[in-house]
Amino acid sequence: MIRVNVIYPNNAGGAFDMDYYLSKHMPMVGAKLGAALKGMTVDHGVSGGQPGTEPAYRVLATLRFDSVDAFQQAFIPHAAEIQGDIPKYTNIAPTIQISEVKM
């Protein structure tokens, strides 16, 4: 089992339309990836570890798949459309990585 982590840093001057992201972008991604996608999470940064401090990350999303192959087979045919939608909700370049699910 793997997770694709999509992490938007909390840049000064960064803009992020959470309404569009939750109501349009992520449902579109879910529809494109289909049954290969086993689960999604979205976390919205509120603070650092101490309340009142700035969070390091604006948004942290995960997408879960059975394997790297399953992710790539589902994602690559729709990559241009999914990536082309990003400027509609943010000017922040996300950091993307693939992780093995340990827990």
Add this chain to the structure above:
Amino acid sequence: MIRVNVIYPNNAGGAFDMDYYLSKHMPMVGAKLGAALKGMTVDHGVSGGQPGTEPAYRVLATLRFDSVDAFQQAFIPHAAEIQGDIPKYTNIAPTIQISEVKM
């Protein structure tokens, strides 16, 4: 619902004992936090978005609670013991933040 994100960057020279983390540290954390802890995840970075590249983050963990208050009430009495265990498995200082669960 909130998640506490604990993110270990993939520093050059960083060491991380995943066996200790999964078999000793996280179970100890779970036992100390008790019923306030609603779920935990651990992701182990494998690559960037493209296979064969370096992941930005070595380990990404999340701990889920009903609220910031519930987290603090559960964590603060055990903070010294939990944080004191970190040098037993890593020399990487984690970035910690509190996020609202959106999905």
